[in-house]
Amino acid sequence: MMNLQSQPRYGLHGTLNIPGDKSISHRALIIGALSHGTTHLEHFLQAEDCLSTLSALQALGVPITHEKETVTIHGQGLTGLTAPKHTLNMGNSGTTTRLLTGVLAGQTFTTTLIGDSSLSQRPMERVRHPLNQMGAHINLTAGHLPMTISGQNLRAITYQMPVASAQVKSAIILGALQAQGPSTIVELLPTRDHTERLLQIFGADIQIAQDKRTITIQPQPQLAAQDLIIPGDMSSAAFFITAASIVPNSHIKLTKINLNPTRTGLLSVLKRMGGNIHLTALGQMAGEPVGDIDVKAATLKPIQLTATDIPAIIDELPLVALLAASANGISKISGASELRVKETDRIACITSELQKLGINIKELPDGFLIDGRTAWSVRNQQLDSHKDHRIGMMLAIAALKIAAPLKLNHASAINISYPTFFQDLQELLTKETSS
Numbered sequence: 001m002m003n004l005q006s007q008p009r010y011g012l013h014g015t016l017n018i019p020g021d022k023s024i025s026h027r028a029l030i031i032g033a034l035s036h037g038t039t040h041l042e043h044f045l046q047a048e049d050c051l052s053t054l055s056a057l058q059a060l061g062v063p064i065t066h067e068k069e070t071v072t073i074h075g076q077g078l079t080g081l082t083a084p085k086h087t088l089n090m091g092n093s094g095t096t097t098r099l100l101t102g103v104l105a106g107q108t109f110t111t112t113l114i115g116d117s118s119l120s121q122r123p124m125e126r127v128r129h130p131l132n133q134m135g136a137h138i139n140l141t142a143g144h145l146p147m148t149i150s151g152q153n154l155r156a157i158t159y160q161m162p163v164a165s166a167q168v169k170s171a172i173i174l175g176a177l178q179a180q181g182p183s184t185i186v187e188l189l190p191t192r193d194h195t196e197r198l199l200q201i202f203g204a205d206i207q208i209a210q211d212k213r214t215i216t217i218q219p220q221p222q223l224a225a226q227d228l229i230i231p232g233d234m235s236s237a238a239f240f241i242t243a244a245s246i247v248p249n250s251h252i253k254l255t256k257i258n259l260n261p262t263r264t265g266l267l268s269v270l271k272r273m274g275g276n277i278h279l280t281a282l283g284q285m286a287g288e289p290v291g292d293i294d295v296k297a298a299t300l301k302p303i304q305l306t307a308t309d310i311p312a313i314i315d316e317l318p319l320v321a322l323l324a325a326s327a328n329g330i331s332k333i334s335g336a337s338e339l340r341v342k343e344t345d346r347i348a349c350i351t352s353e354l355q356k357l358g359i360n361i362k363e364l365p366d367g368f369l370i371d372g373r374t375a376w377s378v379r380n381q382q383l384d385s386h387k388d389h390r391i392g393m394m395l396a397i398a399a400l401k402i403a404a405p406l407k408l409n410h411a412s413a414i415n416i417s418y419p420t421f422f423q424d425l426q427e428l429l430t431k432e433t434s435s
């Protein structure tokens, strides 16, 4: 049990450089491994999920060295991976599992993927189905891990996606690179496009139609190694953006954050709620628009979110619940049933944990209803991340609104995506209030 920091007297202050983007760190490793030449990454996210991708690629015969945030990948080309000597452990990472399935679907050997107890309950049929249509042989255990992938010569595919998922889209793209003709994917809704952007930088021919939902992939590219600096992770910045918005007197600045529009749903939502945010564009890093974000505390209005709003804010919805619980009215989040198949059932966990703080939140099948006008009052001081990193960090931010001491069970789950979270939070709580 970890003690959480309670209500700070003077709010959050200061400037913070946020660790590298998790989604891009995974993809840069994978695409670097499939390229020719040596790829160098700076500001790589050293968190458990990205290290699962790194170790899996090493086990597939890719020499990778890693010194803090700097990574060197000796690319083996699209056909240069080798059979691993053991099953590959994906840990807690859905991104590692689904993206590597796309890569392994077209290799010349068989691989078995396993994961921790949470990952072993997450749906994998969504990647098996399109890749099997391309000719891969993939066996699941009742729809889940363990999964055995027997790589084959892949056929091109035209695939209409039944779910809005960047992981599934990326798995198909990575399979399509190894196919015998051009493939087309039509997304249900546009999702994060880091795979497409990075592949274009490494030299692949990926066309995105004007509707932003139709992607055409030319097969068998010669990918060329790159030197990249990974931008700060918007999904990590989101914890402090939320904290500074809801804790009175706060004023913070977060630097070099990825402002890719497929990831900035929280900023749009906060603007609609009356948040006090100011962006300064800084150009591009790793093919992504980046900028500084200045946030001050604000009086918030309630919000209504529906399915089309969800992909750009999917990992930040636990924080939207906190914003809504601090707003002066009733908010409704719907169309977010994907939250039920993340590291935990996030709809159930958010609801039960926030109810411990007296927050007026009601679970819906695909979201929640929150009345921010009800005063928060602690009913249970023992909070629990349920071993879900984003739930744990969201609860640490919620604690900043509360005077009573709170404890967090399973706090180490935050190492999945943000091992320096508590240090960074502390930095914003100890800065002078000069800003």
Ligand SMILES: O=C(O)C1=C[C@@H](OP(=O)(O)O)[C@@H](O)[C@H](O)C1
Pocket (backbone or CB within 6 Å): 022, 023, 024, 094, 095, 164, 165, 166, 167, 168, 170, 192, 314, 315, 338
């Ligand atoms: O592609 C990615 O890097 C991710 C996509 C999203 O998952 P889905 O594709 O399952 O929606 C997101 O929730 C996850 O944290 C990272």
Ligand SMILES: C=C(OP(=O)(O)O)C(=O)O
Pocket (backbone or CB within 6 Å): 049, 092, 093, 094, 095, 096, 315, 342, 343, 390, 417
């Ligand atoms: C859902 C997440 O990650 P993954 O799917 O890669 O486990 C997350 O980081 O919130």
